[in-house]
Amino acid sequence: MSMNSYTIVFLLFVLCSGAAAYDALDPKGNITIKWDLISWTPDGYVAVVTMNNFQMYRPITRPGWTLGWTWAKNEVIWAMMGAQATNQGDCSKFRGNIPHSCEQKPAIVDLMPNTPYNQQIANCCTGGVMASMGKDPSAALSAFQISVGSAGNTNTTVKLPKNFTLVAPGGGYTCGPAKIIRPTRFITPDGRRMTQAMMTWRVVCTYSQFLASPKPTCCVSLSSFHNASITPCPSCSCGCRNSSNCVTKGVKKPVLQCTKHMCPVNVHWHVKSNYNKYWSVKLTITNFNYRFNYTQWTLVVQHPNLNKATQVSSFLYKPNLSTNDTALFYGRKSYNDVLMQAGPKGNVHSDLTLQKDRKTLALKKGWAFPRRVYFNGNPCKRISFNGKDYSQQCQFLFPLAKLSFFTVVLSSVLPHADAFDPLDPFGNITIKWDVMSWTPDGYVAVVTMNNFQMYRHIMSPGWTLGWNWPKKEVIWSIVGSQTTEQGDCSKFKGNVPHCCKRDPVLVDLLPGVPYNQQFSNCCKGGVLASWGEDPSESVSSFQISVGLAGTSNKTVKLPKNFTLLGPGPGYTCGPAKIVPSTVFLTADHRRKTQALMTWNVTCTYSQFLSSKYPSCCVSFSTFYNDTITPCPSCACGCNHKHNCIMGDSEKLKRKGINTPRKDNEPLLQCTHHMCPIRVHWHVKLNYKDYWRVKIAITNFNYRQNHTHWTLVAQHPNLNNVTQVFSFDYKPLVPYQSINDTGMFYGMKFYNDLLMEAGPSGNVQSEVLMQKDKNTFTLKSGWGFPRRVYFNGDECKLPPPDSYPILPNSAEKRPFSFSNTAICTILMIFLTW
Known part of the structure; x- marks a missing residue:
């Protein structure tokens, strides 16, 4: 066959098939x-x-x-x-x-x-x-x-x-x-x-x-009153590309209902009855897409008897005058013009009555069924009457879990006091400056702080942010925040800047400020939740108007020497770096706007920089041993031992004893460990398939409440947590393949506030875990955590040689003396 012949065949295929842009039923449509x-x-x-x-x-x-x-x-x-x-x-x-x-x-x-x-x-x-x-x-x-x-x-x-x-x-x-x-x-x-x-x-x-799509988006099934069998849509009519993510009924958040045809829409044509002068058809359109409603849907059907349609019961109907064998059906306004998503209401139907033409009417060889069907302008997959089998094998693809991370090795090499945290390797606080508009002498920017740390939050009295200006910039105004000092603004006449300091220090506003001073995500007293606990509460922002600065991307100089207190030391901030401009999405998600310029500052936390001593300690106990392993002596240093207070001291009755000081100096209860926080882990019960642990957190600081507290524990059996009774729980899986770490935090309005030292200064919960028969044991301290963090700081654990010991006879269940005595007395009684 010559090249010209191939060209002609191709052109004929394009013109005659429904895939071409030309539509025989709508030749002028555009x-x-x-x-x-x-x-x-x-x-x-x-x-x-x-x-x-x-x-x-x-x-x-x-x-x-x-x-x-x-x-x-x-x-x-x-x-x-x-x-x-x-x-x-x-x-x-x-x-x-x-x-x-x-x-x-x-x-x-x-x-x-x-x-x-x-x-x-x-x-x-x-x-x-x-x-x-x-x-x-x-x-x-x-x-x-x-x-x-x-x-x-x-x-x-x-x-x-x-x-x-x-x-x-x-x-x-x-x-x-x-x-x-x-x-x-x-x-x-x-x-x-x-x-x-x-x-x-x-x-x-x-x-x-x-x-639009190489596969159809709808299919047609057929049935008739004169035959009990139903001719379904051909298998994989619309392709089986969605078969890997389809779902059966009842599963939450589905995409497409699993069917043999795998089509979003099915049109069913049922020959309902045959009268003397008329015959009737029932049309049903079913939606199998769980995420899509069809508004203003249309259905086009081609059949030779549609030139004598007498009545359409529930749909509106318009004949196509150009061919006179084609009709347009669509829903009645505010009644059935919306085809709802898959489910009980995901279908519309109507009866159609047609007057017979005795010269052409026949119920043989599929004459009563439509020649073509279009839904929303797309032709539907038709049934073949020549006996060909259109079914094909649907391939189901299952996502493979991806395992990685040489970072697990790093976690055992790097010390815990470094800024790198093996349990939160990507944790940081990112400060983003978005220049929104230029002013005659500077710019207006939105500054956003995102706490990307999984379990380390910023509690009251909140964050303090500082930097140095590279030139002689001033802050004309701030919305949603304020500087702690105004500085020397004596050279300004008329309008006086909000701050003239070369090294301004900013703090968040308190929740009660007037609305005209607020900005989105501001005014929480500087408190930021951790990302793992509540992402919506882990962001803070304010708007700043800067003067005596550059007025274009080329003349703006970035601030330098950023500092962050949260609320104490421990954070180290890198230099500001220009990044691609932030893109903002409007509330209706239909438009994107863009900042004129954006730079980022990343701040990481180091517990060693925060304090050379831990701020919490851990004690252990078990049901199988009466001894309690306390926190190590002076676990958090004994610097505050000279001004601590005994738990029964009369000084606790003084007014203002619980008032925090500006320098955050704690007032601790006198203990041998001298830690503000103690976490107690008690192995409570051992069942056949489960075991139970009780966790208690006690506050020994009389001057501080802990809002939005978090507790992180690392234990190999935390991958099978069955129930946590009084805390909220979230697994931490930074390395995907390892699930041995979990975060506990308080239930909102119940125990999310750890009160100051005293009768109410503790929170507790129990954790039920399912056993892994291959790994579970109570020997060698296996039942105790490997690491414990409170509010992001690692706690001091007791030395392993002091852990409660499992008695040698505990697992053999010996015949005790009490049992022997009872049996002896019973035998004497029976032989008496």
Whole structure:
């Protein structure tokens, strides 16, 4: 066969198959995008962009259309009404007014229906949803207004955008080039005057299902009153690519219901009854997608008897006059125009009555079944009547667990006092500066602190952040925070800066400040939860206006010598580093804005820098040994032994004894270990398949409450925790393959506050763990933790040779003296 023959066969295949952009049932269907330039501006123009869906039965459903193009030069979008760009792009070179989008390839989406009126124009704000022309022409268009800058401002200097793309909402559309056409004419509402656009160009986009998806998205099943068998959809009709993540009914957070056909939508055609002059069909559409509702759905059916449809009970119906054997079905508004996600309500149905044509009607050879079925404009997989088997083997793919980490080796090499924490290898506090706008003498920035430490939080009195200015910068104002000193601002007249110090020190505001002084994630008194306990509470931020500084990316000098107290020492901060500008997502998740400039500062914690002594200790006890292994003597140093107080001292009755001091000097109860915190681990019970541990945390500091406290324990059996009774629990798995560490913390409003030393200065819980028969033992101290951390600081453990010892006879269960005596007395009694 010659090359020309191959070409002809290929062209015939494309033209005759449903994969081609040409649709035999809708030969003129397309989406036309028209740009009408309404006015010129000093550096560009204002245009109204209108999208018309001329497709007879293919709507644009949620989440709506996305329109993109490439600017011919360096154009920017100053403003938009009725739509928005999804990404602002890099607008750092602009001062004063910042463009809406500086992207060379902007992507535009429609606004949502609840948008304020001053942001709307006619035919906008439907969330990108457009009806098909055959269903509702008035809802088959969308429009927005765009103000373009850095562009031509005459008909001869304007350059047309190029490379148009349309996603609606998936792929499948191919857009041609922009073509200048005759300017659009507009008629005033009174019909007495006609205006004209300055310039108009048009873009035509056509749809191809093959480009959208190589597999169908729906299938058809058949049944009839004259045969009890049901002809199902062919196996893997829509491909089995989703079979690995489909789920059966009842499983939470599913994607696609597991079926043989693996299609999101099934259309069932049931020949219901056969009367003298009429016959009826029941149409049912079922949604198998758990994450998608079909709004303004359409169903197109081709059958020779649809030219005599008499009644449609629950759907609305429009015949296709071009062929007279095709009909468009769609839902009734506010009744069944939404096909809900998979579940009990995930289907719609209707009965269809057709008048017989006695010359053509037959129930043989599948005549009563449809020739073609389209759902939302996409052809559905049909049943073959020639006996071919379309079933194919569906392959199920299971994700493989990935194991790694040479870091486990590092954890045994590096000392625990170093900034590297083997149980939290990536823990740090990251301080991010996002420059949001330029001012005449500086910039406005949002500073965000993220606590990425899994179990180390910042408690009251909160964080203190400091740095040095590289030049003579001043802080004009702060929202959500404040500096501790104003400094010497005597050289300023009129407006006086908030702070003139070269090395400002900032603290968070307290929760009760007025709303006009607050900023998002501010005003918590500097308290930050750990990332593992509550990510939403592990962030703090404020807004700062800096003056006498650079006013562009090239002239700004980064602050240096950052310091962080949280609330005490221990943190070391690296230098500020410029990173890619932060991208912000709007509340509706439909648009991205971008900071003009961003730099990061990373601060890591070292317990050795915080204190040369531990701040907590651990004691042990068991059910099988009466001895208690106490904390080591002077486990936390004995520096405070000279001013400690006995637990029964009369001094505790003095007023203000529990008031914290500014220097955070503790007031400890006199103990042999002299630690502010003691953690007690008691092996309580040993069952057949489980064992039980009681954990008690006691506070010996009379001047400090511990809010948002955390306790971390490392033990090999924490991979089988069955129940934790009074604490919240979360496993820590920094190395994926090793699950031997867990974090305990208090239940909110119950025991998340560890009170100061005294009768209420303790919290406790019990932990039930399932045994691993291969590893479980009570010998050699196996039942005790390997490491214990309180509030991120490692606690001092007793020496191993002092652990409670398992008696030699404990596992043999000897016949005790008491049992022997009872048996002897019983035998004497029986023989008496």
